[in-house]
Amino acid sequence: MKVSAVVLAAGQGTRMHSDTPKVLHLLCGRPMLSYSLGAIRQAATEKPVVIVGQATDKIKEYLGDAAECVVQEPQLGTAHAVLQAESLLRGRTDLVIVAYADMPLLRAETYGRLVARQSVNAGPLSLLTVMAQEPRGFGRIVRGVGGQVAAIIEEYVATPEQLEIHELNVGAYCFQSEWLWDALHRIEKNPRKGEYYLTDVVELAAKMELPVQAVLHDDWTETIGINNRVHLAEAEATMRERINHQHMLNGVTLSDPASTYIEAEVVLGRDTIILPNTHILGKSVLGEANIIGPNTIIRDSTIGNRCKVLASVLDGAVLEDDVDMGPFARLRRGAHLASHVHVGNFGEIKDSYLAPGVKMGHFSYIGDATIGENTNIGAGTITCNYDGERKNPTEIGEDVFIGSDTMLVAPVKIGAGAKTGAGAVVTRDVPADTLAVGMPARGIKKLQRKPKKS
Ligand code: UD1
Numbered sequence: 050m051k052v053s054a055v056v057l058a059a060g061q062g063t064r065m066h067s068d069t070p071k072v073l074h075l076l077c078g079r080p081m082l083s084y085s086l087g088a089i090r091q092a093a094t095e096k097p098v099v100i101v102g103q104a105t106d107k108i109k110e111y112l113g114d115a116a117e118c119v120v121q122e123p124q125l126g127t128a129h130a131v132l133q134a135e136s137l138l139r140g141r142t143d144l145v146i147v148a149y150a151d152m153p154l155l156r157a158e159t160y161g162r163l164v165a166r167q168s169v170n171a172g173p174l175s176l177l178t179v180m181a182q183e184p185r186g187f188g189r190i191v192r193g194v195g196g197q198v199a200a201i202i203e204e205y206v207a208t209p210e211q212l213e214i215h216e217l218n219v220g221a222y223c224f225q226s227e228w229l230w231d232a233l234h235r236i237e238k239n240p241r242k243g244e245y246y247l248t249d250v251v252e253l254a255a256k257m258e259l260p261v262q263a264v265l266h267d268d269w270t271e272t273i274g275i276n277n278r279v280h281l282a283e284a285e286a287t288m289r290e291r292i293n294h295q296h297m298l299n300g301v302t303l304s305d306p307a308s309t310y311i312e313a314e315v316v317l318g319r320d321t322i323i324l325p326n327t328h329i330l331g332k333s334v335l336g337e338a339n340i341i342g343p344n345t346i347i348r349d350s351t352i353g354n355r356c357k358v359l360a361s362v363l364d365g366a367v368l369e370d371d372v373d374m375g376p377f378a379r380l381r382r383g384a385h386l387a388s389h390v391h392v393g394n395f396g397e398i399k400d401s402y403l404a405p406g407v408k409m410g411h412f413s414y415i416g417d418a419t420i421g422e423n424t425n426i427g428a429g430t431i432t433c434n435y436d437g438e439r440k441n442p443t444e445i446g447e448d449v450f451i452g453s454d455t456m457l458v459a460p461v462k463i464g465a466g467a468k469t470g471a472g473a474v475v476t477r478d479v480p481a482d483t484l485a486v487g488m489p490a491r492g493i494k495k496l497q498r499k500p501k502k503s
Pocket residue numbers: 057058059060061062100121123124125126127129130149150151152186187188189201203217218219220246247248274276
């Protein structure tokens with residue numbers, strides 16, 4: 050049996066008050082659309098069709114070949130949106146799932162239940178409903194004689210009696226393909242808003258005396274939809290809880306899940322401990338038995354096993370095993386710390402490789418450098434890598450001892466086993482096994498000013 054899917058993502062998203070299309074707003078680091086699409090891709094057998102309206106290029110670029118894109122222009126409502134997929138799907142599939150891209154918390158299994166129910170339904174459609182105390186503006190499920198689903202009534206046209214109904218339309222459906230297209234053509238424009246409502250197909254089926262199946266869902270947290278930024282924050286909190294929960298079940302300790310922010314694509318190894326107020330973001334991958342935090346931000350970084358990162362910020366960095374850093378260290382893009390490196394407080398490192406066993410205890414800046422094994426970087430050492438025009442490299446060999454407050458004026462090389470005295474300003478290469486001392490800045494020379502850029 051062929052199961053296709055249409056994901057509606059063309060709405061204006063007016064209630065978001067945003068220049069970004071609603072479905073590209075981020076939820077735990079990934080666009081909202083990616084969640085419904087991911088779930089749908091598991092429940093369907095065919096490539097999903099995404100209906101887009103706003104910023105179509107941005108959305109198409111994001112989707113790549115993960116979905117077929119169809120533009121709905123103008124956007125005349127949810128029924129009109131589904132119709133845009135008719136020419137792609139009619140006559141080519143058995144069942145059609147229709148999902149709304151602003152319902153990111155619905156799981157693949159939930160769409161799966163809908164498909165399973167519809168595949169044994171003699172009638173033309175099954176839909177997902179939920180019982181909720183708070184209606185959140187959702188359509189109400191009206192049941193007729195014998196408890197049969199008779200209609201979906203949108204909140205703004207509902208009678209006071211209908212407003213009291215607690216069974217809500219979640220906005221996920223599974224249709225018999227051929228029936229769907231015919232039904233959509235028969236839907237009339239809603240006189241109040243001038244839109245064609247997909248929800249009207251339910252009443253149509255009921256009037257034709259065809260059975261509509263309701264799959265009543267018991268987890269209301271999955272049915273949080275996003276129409277405004279209050280909803281966005283609620284959905285983010287729920288998604289965060291879900292992510293944290295899964296990591297804990299996989300063997301990661303979160304000492305305070307409520308203050309632990311782990312984005313959707315992060316990978317964490319077992320026995321890693323995450324302490325409070327820690328953010329692990331982007332495409333970060335952490336191995337086993339690390340102790341991270343408190344008060345740490347890690348973005349797009351790779352960390353091996355048994356590292357300790359205390360109150361530090363890492364962005365685009367690599368730590369191998371048994372690295373120990375912080376508090377208050379900052380690793381920027383391209384910082385690579387090999388095993389057993391120690392970085393203490395107030396160190397900053399970017400685009401540099403620190404070989405195994407390098408120690409850098411206090412107050413240093415290392416940029417565009419490579420540092421050999423077991424070298425010690427004294428307190429206050431600076432690689433002066435920028436001469437005002439370009440970045441220059443520093444190469445330090447193994448077993449070097451850089452004295453406190455050394456200025457390494459790049460480009461410069463320090464040979465293996467060399468030492469620099471405290472406060473040295475090194476402007477020339479230092480050969481292996483030699484000692485460099487003193488400050489060279491005795492002369493003052495005339496500079497040629499660069500013309501200002503216009
Ligand atoms: C819709 C349902 C409502 C349900 C609620 C739950 C209708 C008429 N109402 O209301 O019964 O309780 O979802 O989530 O369907 N879209 C398009 N093209 C359009 C209009 C909308 O692609 O012309 C897309 C939107 O991008 C969105 C989805 O369809 O992803 C739903 O539209 P939205 O305006 O959010 O509908 P709701 O008011 O939430």
